[in-house]
Amino acid sequence: EVAVPEHTADATAAAAEAARRLDPEAGEIVAFSWLTASRTLVVTVHHLAVDAVSWLILLDDLATALGGAPLPPPTTSYAAHAEALAVRAAEGSDDIGHWITALRAPDLLPAVAGHRETTVVLPPETSDLVTRTAPGALGIGLTELLCGALRAALTRVQTTPTDLAVELERHGRVPAAEHHDYSRTVGWFTSIAPVRLTAHTDPVAAARETAARRPDEDGHTAYGRLRYLNPQTAPLLTARPQVLFNYLGRGNESEALRITGHTPATSPYAVEVNAWTDEATGRLHAAFTLADGVPDAITGHWLTALEQIADASATAERTAPVTPLQRGLYFQSQLAATAGHYVAQSFFTFDRTLDTDALSEAMARVISRHPVVGAGFTTDDDGDPVQLLKAGRRVAVRTVHLSTRAEAEALRTEDRERGFDPGEPPLVRMTVVRGLEGGDRLLLSYHLLLWDGWSREILLRDLFDAYEAVAAGRAWDASPAVPGFEEYARTLAAKDPAVSTRFWAEHLAGLPGPTLLAGPAPALGDELPRPLTHTLPAELSHLLRETARTRGVTLNSVLTGAFGLLLGARTGRGDAVFGVTVSGREGDGHGDIVGVLLNTVPMWTRARPDDTVDAYLSSVQAARVAAMEHEHLGLGEIQRAGGHDTLFDNLFVLQNFLDLDAFAEMNARHGITSVLADDSTHYPYTWVVTPGDRLTVKLEHRHGDAAHARRLLDDYVRVLSDLATATGPLGALPGLGPDPAPAARTPIGTDTV
Structure with a gap:
């Protein structure tokens, strides 16, 4: 039972009185006070029991309990977390030399004594540039930027600038055991680890060094285990840096009173900085605790350094790696005779008049949130493609007046054939068409280097939400998305390709040659591909899904297995190679990244006449599963590993990322009719299958005439039907020969040209 004394004092006085009642050794770590006049419950908890994340969890649970609702189920206990840390006390000891070197940095002061506190607040505009724009513009995390500014300020107050060790805090909620979940666990998880920084007066350079030297979350917790739980290493790590920096994130200062865990007189630090961004005002705050001997001017130097960061973010251009498919698209687009092959378009009809200024501003905010949307592309000194990223890029909105749909179609064609020069960003165009019946149109054209099909829904949602906010004069969060595409590309570029290269070399060993349906040197025109679409009847679509379920494979395995049979029949081989697209979005948070995460990898199917359908489809699925861990390698590298210049001329795409309900909701909300x-x-044949109640197969062909493409599409539908109803071996499937006769036209679906 917990006593809740009543107070007539204000919240600050009540909290201070409650803090004096706390006694951790006696088990008194929480105290409550009730302010009768304002009907306010003041909650005071000793820092030993809560960190910043725990505080929010605790307040949430208290509010739920006071409202009479049941509490969420508990997650891993703090005691279990502590026990698991103790079990792992010896892990990470190989890094002991790194930590000793960091702690041997010179001290800022000969001795730490006497403290004073002061709080500084950054102006709104500078706060917005530093907290929202700079991380994306400079490619550096906000904590690292703020610490870099502190390192520059420290250099200004050092009589003789030297290296300094700075302790940095992290949330520390890294699972100490594989099954642990701390999402709603209350305790002091915060981890602290030192980073040694050289003397800098340039805060951006200091921030980059901080980012390069700062340990990750695992490194932070490893240092804590070695420092406090390992009796062999603890004596080597007793030194303590004289500087602490902690960024608490965004929050509302009114949610909690800031009661420090120690009085200034007992702080072990010469300089302690706790910074946060106030959610209500957007302004950056920093509470400095300074020892005697540290001049007050350090706070002014920190603010000046942050202004330098804000200025740098407004004009910064940086490079970042490209993903494997971007690399291929870049080189293909440089060689293409027709730039339009690498342009995608979306043409929207609205039931309203569009505000072109608001639309341009909305796209600018989207670029701030997803910098790749405003990217350009070039090559570095080694000839490798790189992204060119710069803050503040804008996309102008052109307005045209047309009177007929034919004119609108001509505009789309002209706009697409113009293409884009990858080295001249932005690679996005927006054209508002007025004068046509039914409302304004928006033509959004972009280079395929910028984002993939999965990203399209995310980008359009953000664009139209931002437009709605700008038009209404409301705020819209344009801070860089986390995780972002640049981080994804850098992580991918840092991977060692050796293991995956070896896998593909072994996987493709024995391949007799490429599968080239159009021949080794097809005559492809410069015109854009011609699409044919066939919508399967509901009965066949259902049968294909049932085939996958009863045979224990995915629908994708059935669709690609049937396609392999078609190509084998058309080329007179028992095997076939074709390209398949993979999402690249298996990691946590990758589903919300805008960029080209998609990749193209080869699929090699091998069918023997005496194979059962079960065995064949299982082999197709097994091959795909085996390759999943290695699908990040670029197609060019895969082809070289397999000893081939090219492997296929058919690309097969299972378009399973479309959320039709989400698109319908978005369209309705924004007046899109x-x-x-x-x-x-650039492939001679691109096949796109879209699942649904009725599967749709689209064939875009750049080789042969419409009749030839029609036969191909008919034959694929026939093989799907045969495979779904087969009872015998593959050799018994009807019509699987080198060039089967055209399938009989039956009213089994819907065709579109």
Whole structure:
């Protein structure tokens, strides 16, 4: 039972009185006070029991309990976390030399004594640039930027600038055991680890060094285990840096009173900085605790350093790696005779008049949130493609007046054929069309280097939400998305390709040669591909899904297995190679990244006449599963590993990322009455299958005439039907020969040209 004394004092006085009642050794770590006049419950908890994240969890649970609702189920206990840390006390000891070196940095002061406190607040505009724009513009995390500014300020007050060790805090909620979940666990998880920084007067350079030297979350917790739980290493790590920096994130200062865990007189630090961004005002705050001997001017130097960071973010251009598919698209687009092959378009019809200024501002905010949307592309000194990223890029909105749909179609064609020069960003165009019946149109054209099909829904949602906010004069969060595409590309570029290269070399060993349906040197015109679409009847679509379920494979395995049989029949081989697209979004948070995470990898199917359908489809699925861990390698590298210049001329895409309900909701909310979307590839044949109640198969062909493509599409549908109803071996499937006769036209679906 917990006593809740009543107070007539204000919240600050009540909290201070409650803090004096706390006694951790006696088990008194929480105290409550009730302010009768304002009907306010003041909660005071000893820092031993809560960190910043725990505080929010605790307040949430208290509010839920006071409202009479049941509490969420508990997650891993703090005691279990502590026990698991103790079990792992010896892990990470190989890094002991790194930590000793960091702690041997010179001290800021000969001795720490006497403290004073002061709080500084950054102006709103500078706060916004530093907290929202700079991380994306400079490619450096906000904590690292703020610490870099502190390192520059420290250099200004050092009589003789030297290296300094700075302790940095992290949330520390890294699972100490695989099954642990701390999402709603209350305790002091905060981890602290030192980073040694050289003397800098340039805060951006200091921030980059901080980012390069700062340990990750695992490193932070490893240092804590070695420092406090390992009796062999603890004596080597007793030194303590004289500087602490902690960024608490964004929050509302009114949610909690800041009661420090120690009085200034007992702080072990010469300089302690706790910074946070106030959610209500957007302004950056920093509470400095300074020892005697540290001049007050350090706070002014910190503010000046932050202004330098803000200025740098407004004009900064940086490079970042590209993903494997971006690399291929870049080189292909440089060689292409027709730039339009690498342009995608979306043509929206609205039931309202569009505000072009608001639309341009909305796209600018989207670029701030997803910098790749405003990217350009070039090559570095080694000839490798790189992204060119710069803050503040804008996309102008052109307005045209047309009177007929034919004119609108001509505009779309002209806009697409113009293409884009990858080295001249932005690679996005927005054109508002007025004068047509039914409301304004928006033509959004972009280079395929910028984002993939999965990203399209995310980008359009953000664009139209931002437009709605700008038009209404409301705020919209344009801070860089986390995780972002740049981080994803850098992580991918840092991977050692050796293991995956070896896998593909072994996986493709024995391949007799490429599968080239159009021949080794097809005559492809410069015109854009011509699409044919066939919508399967509901009965066949259902049968294909049932085939996958009863045979224990995915629908994708059935669709690609049937496609392999078609190509084998058309080329007179028992095997076939074709390209398949993979999402690249298996990691945590990757589903919300805007960029080209998609990749193209080869699929090699091998069918023997005496194979059962079960065995064949299982082999197709097993091959795909085996390759999943290695699908990040670029197609060019895969082809070289397999000893081939090219492997296929058919690309097969399972378009399973479309959320039709989400698109319908977005369209209704923003007054969009119709959408036309198209893109293309350089392959002679691109197949796109869209699941649904009725599967849709689209064939975009750049080789042969429409009749030839029609036969191909008919034959694929026939093989799907045969495979779904087969009872015998593959050799018993009807019509699997080198060039089967055209399938009989039956009213089994819907065709679109």
